[in-house]
Amino acid sequence: MSDVLPIPQESYLELSARQRIARICDKGTFTEICGPEARRKSPHLATFGMPSAFDDGLIVGEARLDGRNIMVAAQEGAFMGGAVGEVHGAKLTGLLLRAADRAPDAVVILADSGGVRLHEANAGLVAVGEIQRAIFTARDAGVPVIAVIGSANGCYGGMSIAARSCDWVVMSGEGRLSVSGPEVIESAQGAGEFDARDRALVWRTMGGRHRYLMGDADRLVADDPGAFRSEIVSLLGQSRAITLETLRARNTELKQRIDTFGAARDGTEIWQAMGHSDPWRLPELEPDPFQAAVDGKRRKRA
Amino acid sequence: MNDMSWGTLADDKAARLDEAARNGLGKIVAADQAETLLVSVLRPNDRICIEGNNQKHADFISEVLSDVDPEVIHDLHVVQSNLALPQHLDLFEHGVAKRLDFCYAGPQGIRMAQLIEDGVIEIGAIHTYLELYARYFVDLTPRVSVVAVEAADREGNLYTGPNTEDTPPIVEATAFKSGIVIAQANRIVDRVPRVDVPADWTDFVVEAPRPHYIEPIFTRDPAAITEIQILMAMMVIRGIYEPYGIQRLNHGIGFGTAAIELILPTYARDLGLLGKICNYMSVNPCPTLIPALESGFITSIHSAGSELGMEDYVAARSDVFFCGPDGSLRSNRAFCQLAGHFSDLFIGSTLQIDTAGNSSTATSDRITGFGGAPNFGCDSRARRHASDPFLQAAREETGQESPQRGRKLVVQLVETFREGGQPVFTERLDAWDIQKRFGMDLPPIMIHGDDVTHIVTEEGIANLLLCRGPDEREQAIRAVAGYTEVGRRRDPKRVADLRRRGAVRYPSDIGIDTRLASRSLLAARSVRDLVRWSGGLYDPPARFRNW
Structure with missing residues (x-):
């Protein structure tokens, strides 16, 4: 028994969207755009007799981070699992287009979403397309867009596509990033293909550590708002080129990935093939020793 | 012959x-x-x-x-x-x-x-x-x-x-x-x-x-513990464990008791209760006990069975758990039940409670049985040894300074509504219908009302020991039944009187600021936190891992 008890520090995963904004941005600098007082609710949910939210589950606005101007969006996972509806999507698209116009040092998207809000059907799908286009518009204007993933709902479906269209992806080990969710894969392909109840398997194939090893996430941080904040600060003002050449390089890299790992049944098989001799140990490591263990043995984005 | x-x-x-x-x-x-x-x-x-x-x-x-x-x-x-x-x-x-x-x-x-x-x-x-x-x-x-x-x-x-x-x-x-x-x-x-x-x-x-x-049936993921459960855990510590000085007890295995275990190293420690409460327990090696054990709260635990993933941790804490010469846990349900039967307090949850305090987990379409709750959750008329809580409970019940026999504390810990918006408090238990439907000799009541001493909800604590007669008991139960039909039929004047006498206590009566009931009080907020507390000895089953 030691004198210092391992009482956990504040968890990014457990925070609400508004708390996340408050922890990430400089104190008192956040100005919300189109906030709850505007009552821009979903025009669709009432049809199904479902409750709506005055902010439609997305908070957007401008703030300072480390003294620099940023724009920030945060999805509220407690409202419909952070799913993207028409208004929700329009707010994010609007923020990105505003960024292309005003050129802040970054747009930071605090993702917490299961994907498109199925109740809003085509309106939600269109919204995701618009978000992706707006991300490219902002990037083309030289504004770095940073996706931040470390929430309970993870980043799935259309939002995963949006996240991977950003310049940077910052994740915690607790975060998840994938197009199809575990339950979706299991119901489409059967539990023999993917057992959604095996949560360790879910994290070995979609979790932050795996995404970091594969180069899908650029930074891996502890589940701590302060750690997220410092990594985001380190990426401010840093754009990545988005050209035909970079896209071709990405496609080549993805094809290579399928060729090399396409037959793997589990994250551990991929990690072993990448040269990690004891892959089962990797998920157990805390962020720092994990970084040390995988340094030089991870893929990077082309 | x-x-x-x-x-x-x-x-x-x-x-x-x-x-x-x-x-x-x-x-x-x-x-x-x-x-x-x-x-x-x-x-x-x-x-x-x-x-x-x-x-x-x-x-x-x-x-x-x-x-x-x-x-x-x-x-x-x-x-x-x-x-x-x-x-x-x-x-x-x-x-x-x-x-x-x-x-x-x-x-x-x-x-x-x-x-x-x-x-x-x-x-x-x-x-x-x-x-x-x-x-x-x-x-x-x-x-x-x-x-x-x-x-x-x-x-x-x-x-x-x-x-x-x-x-x-x-x-x-x-x-x-x-x-x-x-x-x-x-x-x-x-x-x-x-x-x-x-x-x-x-x-x-x-x-x-x-x-x-x-089956790992006793693993509760701290991530699923709600702030209501934390508030109730604070009330149990402040309103029962502290004033009675509960050292020997038996915990149920729901999220409510997991919340109590997880705020011992924070809330109870800050109240100066380390070493004064929760010293000896009859309970399975639930992973949520790890932080309390590591911070010095628990001296000894006897278990009815083990829990998947806890093998190495238990073996490395043989001062606390009962282990064999080979180092591994030796559980024994019969002896654990016996030990819990003679402890000073049982706390557990249930699905239904009526206005007499009878409780049942039997609902109309299923027969699940009782398990161990009735033995843990009853006052043994055979007990002859005294302890402070055993005597204090009897003093409260009889109003006498030197009572003839002691009294075990039996606490029901329930939210007023359970999953699906079903009220826990009811004028009549489903158990009576089940008795009739299946031709049983007795209704399947889990804990009888006359064995229950306290009912804790998110509204407050009903101390049935201080109630005189069935009418007062009924009003005390209604007083903590919140917005259920049972709760709404309370008599405000009689409840106010019970509150003056301490038979009903709301959070503010025991110095609890409900705004402080937050997940930041939990010594572990995830299964991974439990692994950290255990120094890597706890090896949770795959279904509980989010890493």
Whole structure:
């Protein structure tokens, strides 16, 4: 028994969207755009007799981070699992287009979403397309867009596509990033293909550590708002080129990935093939020793 | 009397063993010979126990038995504590077994109710654990028992592994009344790590084709604990553990008690209660106990069974847990139930409470049974030793400074509404309808109202010890029943009077600021935090990992 008890520090995963904004941005600098007082609710949910939210589950606005101007969006996972509806999507698209116009040092998207809000059907799908286009518009204007993933709902479906269209992806080990969710894969392909109840398997194939090893996430941080904040600060003002050449390089890299790992049944098989001799140990490591263990043995984005 | 034989049971056993020998069976039986073994040693109408516990189950033998020809083996009388697996009920559906005495059927509750209603199963009684073990030694002694063990040697010495659970009373009753003891073993080894059952009590060992089924049913993910549960945990510590000085107690296994365990290192420690409360517990090694144990709260824990993933942690804390010479946990449900029965406080949850304080987990379409709550959750009229909480409770109840007998504290910890918006508080328990529907002699009440001393909800604490007469008890219960129909029928004037006397206490009455009830009080907010507290010794099952 030691004198210092391992009482956990504040968890990014457990925070609400508004708390996340408050922890990430400089104190008192956040100005919300189109906030709850505007009552821009979903025009669709009432049809199904479902409750709506005055902010439609997305908070957007401008703030300072480390003294620099940023724009920030945060999805509220407690409202419909952070799913993207028409208004929700329009707010994010609007923020990105505003960024292309005003050129802040970054747009930071605090993702917490299961994907498109199925109740809003085509309106939600269109919204995701618009978000992706707006991300490219902002990037083309030289504004770095940073996706931040470390929430309970993870980043799935259309939002995963949006996240991977950003310049940077910052994740915690607790975060998840994938197009199809575990339950979706299991119901489409059967539990023999993917057992959604095996949560360790879910994290070995979609979790932050795996995404970091594969180069899908650029930074891996502890589940701590302060750690997220410092990594985001380190990426401010840093754009990545988005050209035909970079896209071709990405496609080549993805094809290579399928060729090399396409037959793997589990994250551990991929990690072993990448040269990690004891892959089962990797998920157990805390962020720092994990970084040390995988340094030089991870893929990077082309 | 001289011409009367007094060894018919032994003679009968010898005949059955002979038959097994004639069928070519030795002490170690291969899995594909299991059916031959059962047909050799079983007779119609036998009483049989096929070990079923909270955690481990003799599932392989249960499966084999349900496939034997019901023309040959039929009308078995099953006497076992737990029927949690579908195979256990298949026996009845296939006509092999008829009568049943049991304690708990959790996940099979709905099918159980159906089979009883269809006359497929005849119920002897639904017992508490201690009752059923006791009756093994009275009139429900098994003729044949099948126990589930981790390993056996070639002589038949058995090692149960950390989940000893029900094995000792089953084997003791069977082996010493000329019954036949069969072990389903995960593996046959040259030497068992420790001898839990000696070879000469064992008649056969079947090497199972796969390890016995085992379920991590006591793992509660801290991530799922709500702020309401944390508020209630604060009330329990501040309003009961602290003022009564509860050192010897028994925790249920729900999220409510997990919340209490997880705020001991934070909230209770800040109140200066380290070393003053929660010193000795009768409870399974629930992972949510790790932070409290590591921060010095818990001196000793005796367990009814183990919990998957806790093996290494428990073995490394043998000062606290009961471990064998091999280092691994030795659990024992019978002794744990006994220990909890004589402790100073039981706290657990339930699905329904009526205005007299009776509680039940039986709802109209399922029969789940009781498990251990009735033994833990009753005031033993046999207790003779005193303790501060035992005396204080009696003083409150009798109003006398030197009461003739003490009183155990029995606390029900419930939110006013449970999942699906169902009120927990009700004017009438479903148990009465179930009694009628199934023709039971008694309604399936889990804890009787006169055994309950406190009811804690998110609204407050009803201290039934301070209530004088059934009317006051009813008002105190209504006072903490919130917005349920039962709660809305309270008499505000009488409740105000009860509150003045401390029979009803709301959070502000015991210095609790409800705004402080947040998840930041939890010493662990995730399973990963529990692993950290354990120094990496706790190895949670895959379904609880989010990394």
